[in-house]
Amino acid sequence: MHLELFAVNVPVRPFALLFIGVFWTTAGSAAQADDAPKDPRADESSLRKNRPDTPTYYADVLPILQKRCQDCHHPGEVAPFSLLTYEQAKKRAHDLADVVEDHKMPPWPASTTTGGPFRDARILSKAEIETLTEWAEAGAPEGLASAGPPPRKFDDEWPLGKPDLVLKPDDAYTVGAEGRDEYRVFVISTGLKEGKWIRAVDYKPGNRRVVHHLLGAFDTRGAAKAKDLADPKPGYEVFGGFGVLPSGTLGGWAPGKTAHFEADSVGRYLPAGSDVLIQIHYHKSGKPESDQTAIGLYFARKPVDKLLRGAIVRPPTQSLFSRPQLIIPAGVANYETRGSFNLPYDAHLIGITPHMHLLGKDFLLTALRPDGSRLNLIKIDQWNFNWQLNYELEHPIALPKGTKIELLAHFDNSASNPNNPNSPPREVRWGEQTTDEMCIGFLQLTRDDEHLHNQAPARFLRPAAKLDRVN
Numbered sequence: 001m002h003l004e005l006f007a008v009n010v011p012v013r014p015f016a017l018l019f020i021g022v023f024w025t026t027a028g029s030a031a032q033a034d035d036a037p038k039d040p041r042a043d044e045s046s047l048r049k050n051r052p053d054t055p056t057y058y059a060d061v062l063p064i065l066q067k068r069c070q071d072c073h074h075p076g077e078v079a080p081f082s083l084l085t086y087e088q089a090k091k092r093a094h095d096l097a098d099v100v101e102d103h104k105m106p107p108w109p110a111s112t113t114t115g116g117p118f119r120d121a122r123i124l125s126k127a128e129i130e131t132l133t134e135w136a137e138a139g140a141p142e143g144l145a146s147a148g149p150p151p152r153k154f155d156d157e158w159p160l161g162k163p164d165l166v167l168k169p170d171d172a173y174t175v176g177a178e179g180r181d182e183y184r185v186f187v188i189s190t191g192l193k194e195g196k197w198i199r200a201v202d203y204k205p206g207n208r209r210v211v212h213h214l215l216g217a218f219d220t221r222g223a224a225k226a227k228d229l230a231d232p233k234p235g236y237e238v239f240g241g242f243g244v245l246p247s248g249t250l251g252g253w254a255p256g257k258t259a260h261f262e263a264d265s266v267g268r269y270l271p272a273g274s275d276v277l278i279q280i281h282y283h284k285s286g287k288p289e290s291d292q293t294a295i296g297l298y299f300a301r302k303p304v305d306k307l308l309r310g311a312i313v314r315p316p317t318q319s320l321f322s323r324p325q326l327i328i329p330a331g332v333a334n335y336e337t338r339g340s341f342n343l344p345y346d347a348h349l350i351g352i353t354p355h356m357h358l359l360g361k362d363f364l365l366t367a368l369r370p371d372g373s374r375l376n377l378i379k380i381d382q383w384n385f386n387w388q389l390n391y392e393l394e395h396p397i398a399l400p401k402g403t404k405i406e407l408l409a410h411f412d413n414s415a416s417n418p419n420n421p422n423s424p425p426r427e428v429r430w431g432e433q434t435t436d437e438m439c440i441g442f443l444q445l446t447r448d449d450e451h452l453h454n455q456a457p458a459r460f461l462r463p464a465a466k467l468d469r470v471n
C-alpha cells in the first residue's frame with residue numbers, strides 16, 4: 001500500500017519520513033462534522049450593507065483588530081508593526097483593507113468553505129472585511145473612544161495554569177540580526193524516570209519578536225541529542241523538519257493558537273528517558289535577538305484509554321524501503337501528485353498538518369467513505385511555506401474502517417514561481433533539503449476500539465531501538 005500508518009512511537013525504518021510536524025490536539029466531544037462547514041463569510045444576514053452608518057475606528061474597527069490582528073500585531077510580537085492605536089491603524093487603513101480582502105491577513109492558508117471547520121480559525125466574516133474596507137474608503141474616521149472596547153490585555157502566563165513539568169534548553173540561542181529565516185531544533189532531556197500520559201502541551205516562546213511558529217516532538221533513541229552534540233551552538237539546524245525521525249509528536253504553537261486539554265480519555269504518551277525536541281522557525285527582526293523557548297507539560301489526572309495516534313498520507317513508494325515517488329520536472333508549473341491511505345479501523349480524526357516545501361502550490365485531503373460518500377477534510381488553495389499550521393478540527397470527525405483518505409496536491413517548478421529555490425529550475429525529488437520537496441498529510445486520530453485502561457501503549461514497553469540514522 002502507498003501509505004504507512006504509524007503510531008505515536010514510530011519504529012525506526014531507514015525509508016521513513018524525515019519530518020513529523022504533527023501537532024496533537026484536544027479531542028472534544030466526538031461528533032460528525034458537517035459535509036458543508038459553515039463559512040462565516042457567507043453569512044449574508046450580517047453584511048455591512050444592511051447597516052447604513054459609516055464605520056468608525058473605536059466602534060467598528062478596533063474590535064476586529066483586537067480579535068483578529070493584535071495577537072501578532074503588538075509590540076514584542078512577530079508582526080513588523082503594531083495595530084493597537086488609532087494612529088497606527090489610520091496610517092495603514094488602506095493596507096489593512098487590502099490584506100483582508102485578499103485573505104493575506106490574518107495568516108490562515110486553509111479554505112474557509114471546504115474542509116474543517118477548525119478550531120481557532122483565523123477567519124474574518126464578510127461583514128468584518130466590509131467594515132475595514134468602508135472605513136478606509138471613508139477616510140478612516142476615529143469616532144468616539146467611549147464607543148470602543150477597553151484595550152486588550154496580553155498576558156504572558158500559562159493559560160492552562162502551572163504545568164506539571166516545564167522544560168527549556170540549557171542555553172539561550174542567539175538569532176542574528178538579518179538574513180534568511182532559520183529552522184532550528186533544540187533537544188531537552190526530560191529526565192523522566194517513568195513514562196507519563198500527557199493531557200496538554202503548551203509552549204512559551206522565549207522571544208516573540210523572532211519565534212514565528214514552532215513544532216514539538218520527542219525522541220527515545222538519542223538521535224537528536226547526537227545531532228545537538230555535533231553542533232557547537234545550542235540545538236542544530238534543519239529545514240522545516242526535525243532532521244531525525246521523532247518517536248512521536250508534541251503539538252506546536254503559532255501566535256494566536258491556544259493550548260487545550262485533551263478529552264478525558266485521550267492522551268499522548270511520553271516514555272521514560274525521552275528527549276523533548278522543539279523545532280523553531282525564526283524570523284529575523286533586524287537586531288540580534290536571544291531566545292530560550294519553554295515547553296510546559298500537563299500530566300493526565302484521569303486514566304487514559306486512547307492514544308493520540310499519527311497517520312500519514314503521501315505519494316506512493318516503490319518498495320517498502322524507498323522514498324515516496326515524487327519527481328517534479330524542471331519548468332513544470334502545475335505538477336500533480338496523489339496519495340491515499342486506507343483506514344484500517346474505525347477512528348476519529350482530530351487534526352491535520354499539511355506539509356510541503358517551497359514549490360508547493362495547493363493541497364487537498366478528502367475522505368472517501370465505504371458507503372461512497374466523500375468528505376472534504378482540508379483544502380489549501382495557495383500553499384504558504386511560511387505558515388505551516390496544524391489544523392485542529394472543531395469536532396473530531398468519525399471515519400469508519402475502510403475509509404480511503406486521498407491526497408491531491410500540485411507543485412510549481414517553473415521559473416515564474418518566486419519561491420523556486422533553483423534558478424534556473426531543475427528536477428526536484430523527495431528529500432529534506434530546501435531544494436527538495438515533500439508532500440505529506442499528517443493526521444492525528446484516535447482508534448475507536450482502543451481501551452488502554454491507562455496502560456502504557458505496547459510499543460513503548462519494548463526497549464528503544466539503538467541510535468539510528470535516518471538522513
Ligand code: HEC
Nearest residue numbers: 068069071072078079080095096099100105106107255256
Ligand atoms: C499570526 C500572526 C498574524 C496575525 C493574526 C495577523 N498578522 Fe498581519 N502580519 C504578520 C506578519 C508576520 C507579517 C509580516 C509579513 C509576513 O510574514 O507575512 C504581517 C504583515 C501584515 C501587513 C503588511 C503586509 C505586507 O504584505 O507586508 C499588514 C497590512 C497586516 N499584516 C495586517 C494584518 C491585519 C489587518 C490583521 C488582522 C485582520 C493581521 N495582519 C493579522 C502576522 C500576523
